[in-house]
Amino acid sequence: MSKVITVALSAACALALVGAGALASAVGIPPQSSGLTAEQIIAARQASFDMSVMTMTELKIAVRDGTDVKKQFYPATTLTRWAKVLPTLFPAGTGAGETALDTHAKTEIWTDRAGFAKAAIDYAAAADRLSALAQAGDAEGFKEQLAVVEKTCDACHATYKAK
Numbered sequence: 001m002s003k004v005i006t007v008a009l010s011a012a013c014a015l016a017l018v019g020a021g022a023l024a025s026a027v028g029i030p031p032q033s034s035g036l037t038a039e040q041i042i043a044a045r046q047a048s049f050d051m052s053v054m055t056m057t058e059l060k061i062a063v064r065d066g067t068d069v070k071k072q073f074y075p076a077t078t079l080t081r082w083a084k085v086l087p088t089l090f091p092a093g094t095g096a097g098e099t100a101l102d103t104h105a106k107t108e109i110w111t112d113r114a115g116f117a118k119a120a121i122d123y124a125a126a127a128d129r130l131s132a133l134a135q136a137g138d139a140e141g142f143k144e145q146l147a148v149v150e151k152t153c154d155a156c157h158a159t160y161k162a163k
């Protein structure tokens, strides 16, 4: 009987470890090398950030105009999906002065990788909650959460993005 419990417990522990591994790989710690050039990676992340600000604008307009927040589930979810992979687009070798491209990525992204990953996790969690509120059709909660999401953008920029 106790053997059964031990087996069940180690299976549960293994599952917890798989979960932690999936999270670590989703946030990309440590930075992985890829087949893309440094310039392609920088261009991809900057385009994603530009689309993020456009998505935020769409969400703010929806709040301002009082349209059904359920329709904002899709854009809110795209922010979450991006937030989860954001750190993977900051591998070593893509910092300022390392390529011919301009980048506002600060060196703290690489010297404080855990802090940078945490900023992305906070962003993903805030955007995920926004999706849930959109799905629930909670207009008031959605409005408040949108401000929380924006704070996670600003918090990361304050430490990891050059002006």
Ligand code: HEC
Residues within 6 Å of the ligand: 042, 045, 046, 047, 049, 050, 052, 053, 056, 079, 086, 102, 103, 104, 105, 106, 116, 119, 120, 123, 149, 150, 152, 153, 154, 156, 157, 160, 161, 162
């Ligand atoms: C975990 C950190 C982090 C979070 C969270 C974050 N950003 Fe950024 N953002 C950066 C960094 C770093 C850069 C600089 C990238 C570069 O130039 O290579 C950047 C650049 C940008 C840019 C300029 C892109 C360009 O074309 O050069 C915009 C716009 C932007 N972010 C908007 C946002 C918005 C809107 C959010 C939230 C919805 C957000 N960011 C969340 C780190 C973050």
